[in-house]
Amino acid sequence: MATLDHALAHTAPRPTGVVGWITTVDHKRIGILYMITAVVFFIASGILALLMRAELAQPGLQIMDESTYNQAFTIHGTGMMLLFATPLVAGFANYFVPLHVGAPDVAFPRLNALTYWLYALGGLVVFSGFLTASGAASFGWTGYAPLSDSTYTPGAGVDLWIIGLILVGFSSILGAVNLMATIFGMRAPGMTMFRLPIFIWNMIVTLALIMFSFPVLTAALAALFIDRNFGGGFFDPAQGGDPILWQHLFWFFGHPEVYVVILPFFGVVTEIIPVFSRKPLFGYRGFVFATLLIGAYSFTVWAHHMFTTGSVDNPFFSAMTMLIAVPTGVKFFSWIATMWRGKLRFQTPMLFTMGFLFMFLIGGITGIFVASPPIDLAVHDTYYVVAHMHYVLFGGTVFAMFAAFYYWIPKMSGRMMGERLGKLHFWLMLLGFNVTFFPMHQLGLDGMQRRIPDYLPERGFDTLNALSTVGSAIVAMSILVFISNFLLSMKKGAPAGDDPWGGNTLEWATTSPPPHHNFRSLPPIVSERPVFDARHGVHGDG
């Protein structure tokens, strides 16, 4: 057995307080900074969503004009995708990748700090658009040309949106390289690639997606900036450019991006399900290859967002999109087979995991529908699509995020989260989420377009819209329950101990929270469940 003896006496004292946090290069602190900042952007973008829902509760304009509404959904979408979900992934990865592979830190600790600050400042730059005279960007998070050119949306708010997102883009690319180097170069002795936790395999694919897709976005944003400010014509037909080019570039980034914000959470629930079923994961290798396949396919489906342009090969993109259902199905099969006849424990992390499975399944099924061009032609740009994407993004990412928080906050803080408030949070959120978004399917089928602040009373949209707004208030309440639970638990939650859940992976082999540089000793690693092996006295030949 290999033991890691920390030469603790030699450790320089760490700066504490604000200075300590600002100058930190510790992956755990940077991870926490990422998570807190991401949640702040979640709340800010969520407040924009609540304002939109308040506006839509009844016909007519009540609380904002059309232009403000445009800014609200643009910054809501941008904020949720690029300032909340993606950096949240970076937060979990920062904290848990080194722990999972048995490393003392990431490969390039200073670079790690740089990526965090680039992101935080970039996010502020995007939101600062609201302070400019002409307001924030207002063409949707997709920034379609020619809406985003200097004729249709002049004003500094758009340029701030572009510059802010370029900073965030650089942050994501550099962060991905850093974490990939950590996984490939810093695994503890015995941690072979096929003993890596599934969370790490999902991260590997996610990082590759970031490395191959974010440069496309960053370049497209630079081109847009040149078009707007330096007389370029990339997206302007009058100068030989092409607005469809923007759509290709955006979605070549945009589709992998939706996997960037879902694959890590597939990883999270794949860690949680075996622990709360008291069984090993069913089909480890099958799961790994399903992940690789999903990643590879995700680069070949981008134009399913462009069926209605009439200028892409619809059958090709439709077929490729439906093929993704196969590896995703393999994963669902593994999850169910893992739970089958297991000793299931429905504590809060597992409840949120169940919420994730069912909600993501609904979003996946409506996804198969809109992957069919004839159906998409009918529902494109309606609330059906808004319903679909929130089942995937909220039902997927947000539910799994809370599963991860309830599972890992004890490790990060040393204190358990309250179970009662946790369960209340879960049921309120499940209720509120479905009341908000399920009616949107019907609204979409009835023909209500997305991105409108108003609708005619005789269209009959008002009842379902009012219902949806009530739902969004319930979601907001559930978030308040979470925040109170968090604050209370940090004050007087029960001590967590090293391994409160009976975990499998290496983070449970160290203290809660882990010491500087993570491990005092490592158990021998002879399978993908080293902590389980150590608990049950399994010894390999290592």
Next chain:
Amino acid sequence: MAEELRFFLRSALFTILIGTIYWFLSYEETGSILLAGVVASSAFFVLVVGAAVRAARSGRKTPRSLLGFAEGPEDRPLILDEDAFPSGSAWPIVGSVAAMLVGLGLIYGGWLWIPGAGLALAGAWGWLAEER
């Protein structure tokens, strides 16, 4: 072949296959070029990661020091080399403020590049001068 290499090799081969089908089905240039970009980037990683793996195997850089462990005989417990890790640094935040100022200068005027460039130089110098 190391599994790390196979990962990028698979991604290159898969994208070559799909990209070829895509080109002959659509003759659409933007997407085909982007897919070729994915192939080229994956191939680049095969080369870079491949070189790193070979370097590690040939003993020029042993895995132990790559991991931040002190060198020593194989049977001794692994001693973490604390000196291999920086304990804190102000330069990352300086560098990112510099990047932001340079970006904002593109919108609000080049005068912002003066503090931006100053901070960028200070950040780069400080970063490189830091011992660990």
